[in-house]
Amino acid sequence: MESQIKALEKQARALEPSTGDRASLLKKAQQYGNNFLDELPQKPAYVTSERMGKGVYDLPFNDGPKDFDEILQVLESEVDRPGLNPASGKHAGYIPGGGLYPSAVADYLAAVTNRYTGVFFSSPGAVRIENMCIRWMCDLVGYPEKAAGNLTSGGSIANLIGLVTARDHADIKARDFHKAVIYTTHQVHHCVIKAIKFAGLQEAQIREIPMDRGYRMKAEELKKQIHSDKSAGLIPLVIFASAGTTDLGAVDPLDRIADLAKEHKLWFHVDAAYGGFFLLTDHGKQIMEGIDRADSVTIDPHKGLFLPYGTGAVLVKDGQRLYESQHMTANYLQDALKATEEASPADLSPELSKHFRGLRMWLPLQLFGVQPFRAALEEKLLLTRYFFQKIQQIDRIEVGPKPKLSVMAFRYVPENDDPDIFNKKLVDEIHRDGRIFLSSTNIDGAFYLRLAVLNFRTHLEEIDLILSILREKIHKLTGVASN
Ligand SMILES: *Cc1c(COP(=O)(O)O)cnc(C)c1O
Numbered sequence: 001m002e003s004q005i006k007a008l009e010k011q012a013r014a015l016e017p018s019t020g021d022r023a024s025l026l027k028k029a030q031q032y033g034n035n036f037l038d039e040l041p042q043k044p045a046y047v048t049s050e051r052m053g054k055g056v057y058d059l060p061f062n063d064g065p066k067d068f069d070e071i072l073q074v075l076e077s078e079v080d081r082p083g084l085n086p087a088s089g090k091h092a093g094y095i096p097g098g099g100l101y102p103s104a105v106a107d108y109l110a111a112v113t114n115r116y117t118g119v120f121f122s123s124p125g126a127v128r129i130e131n132m133c134i135r136w137m138c139d140l141v142g143y144p145e146k147a148a149g150n151l152t153s154g155g156s157i158a159n160l161i162g163l164v165t166a167r168d169h170a171d172i173k174a175r176d177f178h179k180a181v182i183y184t185t186h187q188v189h190h191c192v193i194k195a196i197k198f199a200g201l202q203e204a205q206i207r208e209i210p211m212d213r214g215y216r217m218k219a220e221e222l223k224k225q226i227h228s229d230k231s232a233g234l235i236p237l238v239i240f241a242s243a244g245t246t247d248l249g250a251v252d253p254l255d256r257i258a259d260l261a262k263e264h265k266l267w268f269h270v271d272a273a274y275g276g277f278f279l280l281t282d283h284g285k286q287i288m289e290g291i292d293r294a295d296s297v298t299i300d301p302h303k304g305l306f307l308p309y310g311t312g313a314v315l316v317k318d319g320q321r322l323y324e325s326q327h328m329t330a331n332y333l334q335d336a337l338k339a340t341e342e343a344s345p346a347d348l349s350p351e352l353s354k355h356f357r358g359l360r361m362w363l364p365l366q367l368f369g370v371q372p373f374r375a376a377l378e379e380k381l382l383l384t385r386y387f388f389q390k391i392q393q394i395d396r397i398e399v400g401p402k403p404k405l406s407v408m409a410f411r412y413v414p415e416n417d418d419p420d421i422f423n424k425k426l427v428d429e430i431h432r433d434g435r436i437f438l439s440s441t442n443i444d445g446a447f448y449l450r451l452a453v454l455n456f457r458t459h460l461e462e463i464d465l466i467l468s469i470l471r472e473k474i475h476k477l478t479g480v481a482s483n
Contacts (some may be wrong), residue, residue, distance in 0.1 A: 014065070025068060032072055033104070036080065036087075040457070045090035045437035049082040084437060086309075089457030092466060093439030095246060095274050095407070096455040098306025102367050103360035107308070110356040117356045118346040121339035130358030131342055136365070137299055138315050140279045142292030148319025150326075150349040151301075151311060151357040155273030156191035158298035158314035159240075161326070161349060163195045165296060165316055166238040166267035168325040180204040181229045184240040185217045187247055189271060192240050205234060214401050215248050217241060219256035226264050238267040243288050243297075244275020247441050247450070249405035251275060255290030262293075270294040273312065274454075275405050277304025280374040283381055287404055295321075301361050305373065306456040311357050314349075322348050380406040380453045383463050387451055390467050394474065400443060409441060409448040412474055420447040422477065429473045436466045 017025065055078035059071065085091060087099045116122040117130060134149040152158045172180055182196060186208045196202060207229070210221045226236050239261055241252040254270060261268035270291055276299030278284030279291070291297060300312045316322035327347035329337075336344065346352050365373075384406040391397050391410050400409035414422045427440045427449055441450050451466070475481050 028068055028072060032076070037101070040085075040088060043085060043088065044434035045088040046084050046431055046434040047082050048432060048434065051078075051082070053078045053082045086455070087457070088437070089455050089459065089462045090436045090465065091455055092451050092453055092458060092462075093437045095303050095452055096458070097302050097309050098454075098456055099308045100306050100360075100364045100456070102364040103307050106359040106363040110359045115356050116353070117358065118352045118354055119333070119336040119344040120342045121336040121344075123356075124339065124342065126356055126358065127342055127344060129362045130345060130356075133301075133358045133361045133365075134313065134315065137276075137313055141276075141294075141297050141299070141315055143297075143315060143317050146319050147315060147317050148322050148343055148348055149313055149315035150322070150345055151313050151361070152349065153310055154302065154312035155189070155271070155298050155300045156194065156312070157349075158273065158300070158312040159189070159192050159269070159271055160195040160198055161314045161322075162269045162296040162298060162316070163192075163199050163201075163238065163240075165322050165325040166269060167199055167201065169267060169321050170235075170237055172235060172237065174200065176235060177201055178203040178205075179233070179235045180237040181207060181226075181234050182238050182240060183207045183209055183222055183225065183236070183266075185209050185211050185215075185242070185252070187211065187215050187245040187250060188240055188242055189246050189273065192271065204237065205229070211250075214404070215245065215250040217252040217257065219253050219260065222257065223260055226260060226266070230264070236264055236266050238269060241268070241270050241294075242275075243270050243272035243291060244278070244405050244407075246274060247407070247443065248400060248409060249275065249403055249407035250401070251287045251404055253290075254288060254294065258290050258293035261295075267296070268294045269296045269298070271298045273298045273300040274303050274407075276300065277373070278377055278381070278405055280370070281378050281381065284377070284405070292317075303454060304377065305361065306376070307360055307364075310355065311361060319343070319348075326350065376456050380458070383458065383460065384408060384451065384453045386460075387453070387463050387467065390463075391451075391470070394471060395480075400448060406453040407450065409443055409450050411446070411448045414478060423447045423449060425477055426470075426473055429477065430469065433469065433473070436462075436469050438466070 055074055059074050086097050115126040117126045120127045130151055133151060138147040138149065150161060180201060182204050184192060196204060207225050209217045209225060212218055229236055239257055241254060241257050243251050258268055279288055296314060296316045298314055301307045302309050302311045326349055384403045388399060388403055388408055392399060396413050398411055398413050411419060411423045412426060413419045424447055430438055439450050441448050
């Protein structure tokens with residue numbers, strides 16, 4: 001048996017590269033990353049290709065090793081070329097993400113050390129780092145000391161945790177789920193509807209409260225609806241408001257909604273996945289007034305804090321409620337009970353073993369300080385207003401509501417053609433061209449293009465390029481040069 005073990009050990013040791021091999025791997029990876037970033041300004045924001053990355057299948061897994069150079073080549077041509085390039089400052093579609101370099105370094109360190117961040121007992125320092133990030137976001141929102149939260153994979157899971165916490169706190173039985181009422185608007189992110197399903201609440205009544213002309217929930221209508229639901233014997237459960245809708249960046253009247261939530265004892269959740277970090281700016285603080293009165297908040301560091309994908313957060317004003325909803329014990333975790341000085345992420349979310357997400361947020365905040373983030377967010381707000389003014393100088397351009405944050409919609413209304421058909425062609429042209437990326441949406445049944453400024457690499461030069469490409473494409477499609 002010993003000789004067999006030894007023979008296996010010899011093969012298994014291939015999993016641990018030598019110091020020299022590690023250095024070589026890292027050097028090549030670093031070179032790859034540097035090339036990627038150095039070439040980024042010249043690269044398109046979107047690439048359509050025939051093969052759409054099919055070449056990754058040319059490298060099937062097999063028993064033997066492969067050459068790293070060959071692997072990197074496939075990564076370059078099949079993964080990092082086709083499709084959207086979210087790292088590009090010329091990406092202004094959907095809600096752009098980020099990809100701060102120090103976060104990549106943090107991810108590298110987190111993976112090498114592989115600290116176990118599910119429970120405080122296992123990695124007290126790492127859990128403190130995560131809790132420090134949570135605490136910082138709680139301060140941003142204006143939450144008290146007793147607040148708690150969790151770094152999630154993104155806003156979708158954060159919204160789910162918020163909803164489940166609300167459901168558990170209401171102590172409502174499954175047999176009454178069909179009587180539960182969830183209040184939101186038509187503009188709420190679709191992941192909230194998914195969360196309702198995952199929370200087992202698909203039989204609940206979902207009320208889409210009418211909105212004003214700025215696509216904000218009308219508090220008066222909400223009030224009426226709650227009253228009528230109560231008199232019909234239903235159980236008002238939770239209000240899901242938005243602080244920065246994905247389509248238009250609209251912020252619901254949080255303060256007035258908070259009054260109603262308090263009066264009727266409803267759970268009040270604010271989805272600030274996109275808009276939340278604008279709280280670092282004076283303008284953001286002003287339009288999100290009342291967010292501190294919400295029972296729970298979703299905020300996505302991989303959006304407004306420019307982190308790479310995979311980091312959202314849920315914050316709950318009364319941390320005990322989050323704990324009561326999410327914690328569970330097990331025999332094999334009994335050692336963890338010895339160290340309870342700090343909350344453990346596993347007690348505040350459905351996850352146990354998880355990525356050390358805190359490090360990729362903590363490191364850039366430490367290295368850069370907070371001010372560059374605040375400046376970047378203020379810059380994004382102004383760039384969007386700048387675009388809003390400039391785009392209207394093009395003849396026959398129609399804009400949606402004045403941008404409240406950094407998202408806005410617009411369309412070209414041709415003299416004779418159907419505007420929906422024309423704007424679909426316009427967005428197709430832009431995608432085929434690829435130098436910039438914009439996405440589209442549907443507002444009140446009409447097809448609109450959207451501009452979303454949130455990549456930290458988007459500056460005046462990129463916005464001017466977007467404007468000039470729009471002029472160029474409109475000219476191409478209409479044959480009329482815009483002024
Ligand atoms: C992006 C977004 C979400 C979903 O968050 P993910 O991080 O993509 O899971 C939820 N709500 C709003 C308002 C968003 O913009």
